[in-house]
Amino acid sequence: MVESSAAAGERWIQPASPILTDYREVKEPVQLQTETRYFQVPQLSFDENNWLKPGSYDAFEASGDWVHINTEHGQVWVNAARALLERPLGIVAVDETITLTEDTETFRYPLTGELSHIKGFYSPQSVQAYEKWISDTGDIWYHFHGFGGDEWMKKADDSS
Structure with missing residues (x-):
């Protein structure tokens, strides 16, 4: 807090530069x-x-x-x-058609957990994936140009 003239009273100020910790x-x-x-x-x-x-x-x-x-x-x-x-290691360029459904969730990135769109946002449709990544656990992720920009989706488990 910084003191100023009595007419202005006490005020909080924001630093011009970010405050760095550690x-x-x-x-x-x-x-x-x-x-x-x-x-x-x-x-x-x-x-x-x-x-x-x-x-x-x-x-x-x-x-x-x-x-x-x-x-x-x-x-x-x-x-x-x-x-x-x-951007996990092992991403490869592809030109594959993938299907979005009502059950498709999309993400900003494959491993951050940040949702782009929840289930129910997309209606059934086909889109072109331009990148693919397979995780260490075998999950297949596709990168495509979506409604809100570039999005990732995990391929649905075919056994369900």
């Missing part, structure tokens, strides 16, 4: 194993859809799981731990 300087490369979203501040945002290619990047500071790195896009923040949840 801040530490780092001087080592960070290896991104998969395509990784990057941000201007160390905070997840779903309206920011900028991706870095896998590779080694020079880091200069970190806060929690967030690392500040130098890239061809300037200095940006990445969350390397979350990257493997959003």
